[in-house]
Amino acid sequence: MSVPVLAVEEIGKSFKGFRAVERASFTVEAGELLALIGPNGAGKTTTFNMINGQLMPDHGRVRLGGEDVTGWPPRALWRAGVARTFQITQTFGSMSVAENLLVAILSREKSAGLLAASNASHASEIQTRLGEVGMGHAANTLCSVLAYGDLKRVELAIALVNDPRLLLMDEPTAGMAARERGALMRLVAERARQRRTAVLFTEHDMDVVFGHADRVVVMNRGRLIAEGSPEEVRASSIVREVYLGGAALSAIGGGGESSA
Amino acid sequence: MIASFLIQTLNGLASASLLFLVALGLTLIFGVTRVVNFAHGSFFMLGAYLAVSFYGYVGGGVLGFWGGAVFAGLAVGVLGALIELTILRRIYRAPELLQLITTFGVVLLLKDVVLFTWGPEDILGPRAPGLTGAVWIFGKPIPQYDLLLLVLGPLVGLLVWLLLTRTDWGTRVRAATEDRDMAAALGINQALMFTGVFALGALLAGLAGALALPREPANHNMDLTIIADVFVVTVVGGLGSLPGAYVAAVIISVVKAWCIGIGDVRVFGTVFSFSKLTLVAEFIVMAIVLIIRPWGLFGTPPAPQRVTAASILPMPVPDLKRLWPLGLVILALLALPLIADRFTVVLATDIIIFALFAASLGLIMGAGGMASFGHAAYFGAGAYAAAVAAKAGAPFLVAVPAGVTFAGALAVLFGWFCVRLTGVSLAMLTLAFAQITWAIAFQWDSVTGGSNGLVGVWPPELLSDKTAYYFATLLLVGGAILLIWRSVHAPLGYLLRASRDSRIRAEAVGVDVRIIQWRAIIVAGAAAGLAGALYVFSKGSLSPDSLSIPRSVDALAMVLIGGVQTLVGPVVGAVVFMTLQDWVVRATPYWHAVLGITLILITIIFPQGIVGTLRQWRQRREAEP
Numbered sequence: 001m002s003v004p005v006l007a008v009e010e011i012g013k014s015f016k017g018f019r020a021v022e023r024a025s026f027t028v029e030a031g032e033l034l035a036l037i038g039p040n041g042a043g044k045t046t047t048f049n050m051i052n053g054q055l056m057p058d059h060g061r062v063r064l065g066g067e068d069v070t071g072w073p074p075r076a077l078w079r080a081g082v083a084r085t086f087q088i089t090q091t092f093g094s095m096s097v098a099e100n101l102l103v104a105i106l107s108r109e110k111s112a113g114l115l116a117a118s119n120a121s122h123a124s125e126i127q128t129r130l131g132e133v134g135m136g137h138a139a140n141t142l143c144s145v146l147a148y149g150d151l152k153r154v155e156l157a158i159a160l161v162n163d164p165r166l167l168l169m170d171e172p173t174a175g176m177a178a179r180e181r182g183a184l185m186r187l188v189a190e191r192a193r194q195r196r197t198a199v200l201f202t203e204h205d206m207d208v209v210f211g212h213a214d215r216v217v218v219m220n221r222g223r224l225i226a227e228g229s230p231e232e233v234r235a236s237s238i239v240r241e242v243y244l245g246g247a248a249l250s251a252i253g254g255g256g257e258s259s260a
Numbered sequence: 261m262i263a264s265f266l267i268q269t270l271n272g273l274a275s276a277s278l279l280f281l282v283a284l285g286l287t288l289i290f291g292v293t294r295v296v297n298f299a300h301g302s303f304f305m306l307g308a309y310l311a312v313s314f315y316g317y318v319g320g321g322v323l324g325f326w327g328g329a330v331f332a333g334l335a336v337g338v339l340g341a342l343i344e345l346t347i348l349r350r351i352y353r354a355p356e357l358l359q360l361i362t363t364f365g366v367v368l369l370l371k372d373v374v375l376f377t378w379g380p381e382d383i384l385g386p387r388a389p390g391l392t393g394a395v396w397i398f399g400k401p402i403p404q405y406d407l408l409l410l411v412l413g414p415l416v417g418l419l420v421w422l423l424l425t426r427t428d429w430g431t432r433v434r435a436a437t438e439d440r441d442m443a444a445a446l447g448i449n450q451a452l453m454f455t456g457v458f459a460l461g462a463l464l465a466g467l468a469g470a471l472a473l474p475r476e477p478a479n480h481n482m483d484l485t486i487i488a489d490v491f492v493v494t495v496v497g498g499l500g501s502l503p504g505a506y507v508a509a510v511i512i513s514v515v516k517a518w519c520i521g522i523g524d525v526r527v528f529g530t531v532f533s534f535s536k537l538t539l540v541a542e543f544i545v546m547a548i549v550l551i552i553r554p555w556g557l558f559g560t561p562p563a564p565q566r567v568t569a570a571s572i573l574p575m576p577v578p579d580l581k582r583l584w585p586l587g588l589v590i591l592a593l594l595a596l597p598l599i600a601d602r603f604t605v606v607l608a609t610d611i612i613i614f615a616l617f618a619a620s621l622g623l624i625m626g627a628g629g630m631a632s633f634g635h636a637a638y639f640g641a642g643a644y645a646a647a648v649a650a651k652a653g654a655p656f657l658v659a660v661p662a663g664v665t666f667a668g669a670l671a672v673l674f675g676w677f678c679v680r681l682t683g684v685s686l687a688m689l690t691l692a693f694a695q696i697t698w699a700i701a702f703q704w705d706s707v708t709g710g711s712n713g714l715v716g717v718w719p720p721e722l723l724s725d726k727t728a729y730y731f732a733t734l735l736l737v738g739g740a741i742l743l744i745w746r747s748v749h750a751p752l753g754y755l756l757r758a759s760r761d762s763r764i765r766a767e768a769v770g771v772d773v774r775i776i777q778w779r780a781i782i783v784a785g786a787a788a789g790l791a792g793a794l795y796v797f798s799k800g801s802l803s804p805d806s807l808s809i810p811r812s813v814d815a816l817a818m819v820l821i822g823g824v825q826t827l828v829g830p831v832v833g834a835v836v837f838m839t840l841q842d843w844v845v846r847a848t849p850y851w852h853a854v855l856g857i858t859l860i861l862i863t864i865i866f867p868q869g870i871v872g873t874l875r876q877w878r879q880r881r882e883a884e885p
């Protein structure tokens with residue numbers, strides 16, 4: 001067996017005695033899309049924050065390609081090849097879409113001078129990367145006026161600037177129309193296959209989850225309660241129970257949320 | 261030895277009580293309204309003056325002294341309520357920085373109210389009747405009044421604590437402090453409570469001012485001196501923590517008292533005067549706490565402030581085709597000495613120097629989003645270093661770079677601490693740093709000339725003519741300003757603005773936000789140092805005023821008048837401010853009040869400043885068909 005790109009071992013986090021995540025363990029292999037699903041407040045974002053260094057886990061380890069990276073700050077993880085998008089989008093609101101990518105590129109090149117201008121090769125890279133996520137037309141638009149779905153796309157483009165080996169996406173398709181969701185996930189899946197990128201994502205839209213994930217782990221009240229292929233998870237009664245209180249069973253299979 | 265230590269400790273505890281009362285009021289107000297009230301030191305000063313006047317009317321005795329203290333507290337409390345109703349109420353939703361500046365406007369206004377009402381002289385206050393003697397402990401005298409103060413501080417603290425924990429009103433105040441949205445949802449009448457808390461906080465400060473009278477006369481420096489100390493206490497104790505306020509007040513006051521108690525110590529033949537090191541000691545205490553616990557002894561890290569898109573304006577790369585006005589300005593500046601008289605050329609030199617001062621602050625405030633209430637520290641450091649070098653015989657071309665280097669080095673030191681804090685804590689820290697720098701310049705007679713400053717610092721023969729110096733300034737300042745403007749759209753500027761817009765995103769793409777902010781502070785500090793060095797050679801002399809808090813606020817006012825989030829705003833602001841000041845100072849002695857009212861109005865009505873408002877206006881017109 002090869003070493004997984006990401007290995008999460010028994011991590012946990014409490015907020016003032018409230019256990020947001022308890023002893024969660026899972027791995028993500030190179031080229032694999034793993035979906036972390038669960039109802040609101042299950043602890044998904046908290047798990048992401050521990051993997052990406054925004055939060056220090058109370059216990060447990062996070063390994064990247066076998067190396068223990070627990071407690072590394074986000075910027076060190078980025079240099080080690082971890083990129084992330086946020087559930088509540090985080091972009092540079094006073095800058096244009098292109099400038100948002102430029103910042104990530106400057107950071108990648110470790111360029112922080114007082115005088116040097118950005119050069120033309122950056123401009124063409126930015127254009128290519130924006131084209132990939134379908135935002136090429138909006139290069140000069142200010143991020144502060146973008147629609148929510150477009151912001152999510154810009155965030156993805158920013159995250160891809162360092163060609164990460166691990167990509168974390170917290171609800172990447174929120175705010176998008178059903179067709180756009182599929183397109184975005186196909187883009188990510190293709191990238192994962194071609195470049196062997198490991199992808200961990202959360203998602204409330206079950207069409208996206210069951211249509212694109214290679215594997216699914218289910219979290220409820222801070223604990224992992226099920227893991228398996230999309231088919232297995234869809235069939236699992238325990239998952240149906242936590243998700244819908246045993247009621248509208250068809251919604252999981254039928255993607256009730258996306259039609260809204 | 262032990263006896264004198266004990267005596268100094270008791271002395272320090274007495275000072276701590278007064279400091280605590282003021283800090284307690286500040287903390288209460290902050291807890292509920294989230295506004296750091298800069299004018300709290302002014303309430304303290306007003307309390308002292310009001311008590312003196314009360315004493316004058318009523319005469320001596322118990323009624324005169326204690327009646328005066330109660331009267332001063334109540335009167336300042338009522339004034340606080342009025343200020344809350346007329347001014348504070350309008351800024352609760354404004355960004356923190358703007359709130360600080362509004363309340364600083366109140367500081368300036370009250371400064372002139374005191375000047376107008378009581379005149380410029382210090383006024384000796386009454387001593388507490390029946391408590392003028394001393395108690396002998398270990399064969400040393402301790403003023404009875406100090407012992408009373410020592411008990412009074414914690415006692416009032418206890419009363420406030422009972423008020424907060426044992427009454428309905430207190431319970432509601434605590435609810436609002438812990439969760440404002442929740443309190444609003446519960447239907448607590450917030451408006452009334454805010455006024456009440458503000459009045460209570462003001463009352464405590466006024467009371468403390470009156471109680472300070474037996475120890476120091478009512479004077480015009482009380483407001484800024486005490487607020488700087490209170491800010492140190494708040495930073496050390498942790499913003500918003502009542503026990504933190506007391507513990508920090510005790511630590512700071514006792515350490516200071518010890519320094520005074522130690523006095524002169526001879527080490528290897530050199531005499532160290534510890535009594536002059538009180539401020540350095542204060543600095544060291546603060547530094548140690550910040551290194552170990554950046555949010556203060558009892559503080560908790562603040563939830564990251566969500567920067568709303570609406571509050572930050574873009575700083576687009578200037579369009580080259582639109583640069584012709586800049587060309588015109590440069591031409592006009594070059595031609596100025598041909599048409600203007602000597603007086604105007606000197607004024608123009610000053611304005612140019614202050615334009616650089618403002619532009620350097622604009623870099624860290626606008627692009628960096630970091631408030632600084634102590635930027636004059638770098639200006640003054642540059643000026644003093646250049647002057648000291650020149651006095652030691654260094655030529656102009658060495659003295660000026662020496663000033664720049666020294667200011668930059670100071671920014672390396674201060675900046676290291678500053679990037680560990682954000683928001684109002686940062687603003688308070690910068691102010692404390694500047695106050696300490698000021699005090700060092702004020703006290704270090706042998707090097708800085710103390711309160712007299714340094715005189716006879718003149719440029720070389722070649723630049724001794726005012727017009728020649730004007731051109732030299734124009735060249736150096738012009739180059740520095742262009743460099744600052746350039747840096748905003750250079751990699752450093754991009755990373756700096758990115759860190760301001762979304763720290764979390766910047767860190768997630770590998771940006772070391774602290775390092776970037778630190779670099780920007782160093783660049784800005786060095787640039788302000790250049791302005792200071794040029795200033796001292798232009799004036800020929802220098803006093804500690806050049807790094808006082810009002811000088812820092814001048815820079816803030818310039819940046820704000822012009823528009824924080826614009827490239828040229830600070831420079832435009834400097835021109836407007838200096839011209840206005842030159843004009844108003846000649847028309848009335850109450851320049852502070854005029855400036856104060858201007859600041860209050862700008863922060864409430866035109867928070868975007870001149871350039872920002874013009875740009876918004878233009879964009880709105882362009883958006884219309």
Ligand SMILES: Nc1ncnc2c1ncn2[C@@H]1O[C@H](COP(=O)(O)OP(=O)(O)OP(=O)(O)O)[C@@H](O)[C@H]1O
Pocket residue numbers: 015020038039040041042043044045046047087
């Ligand atoms: N900083 C915090 N302080 C206190 N509690 C927190 C904090 N962050 C998260 N929580 C709590 O931890 C629990 C898990 O939150 P988390 O954001 O991880 O859930 P989630 O699975 O991402 O939910 P959603 O699907 O709504 O995004 C929630 O009950 C939340 O209220």
Ligand SMILES: [Mg+2]
Pocket residue numbers: 044045046087170
């Ligand atoms: Mg979440």
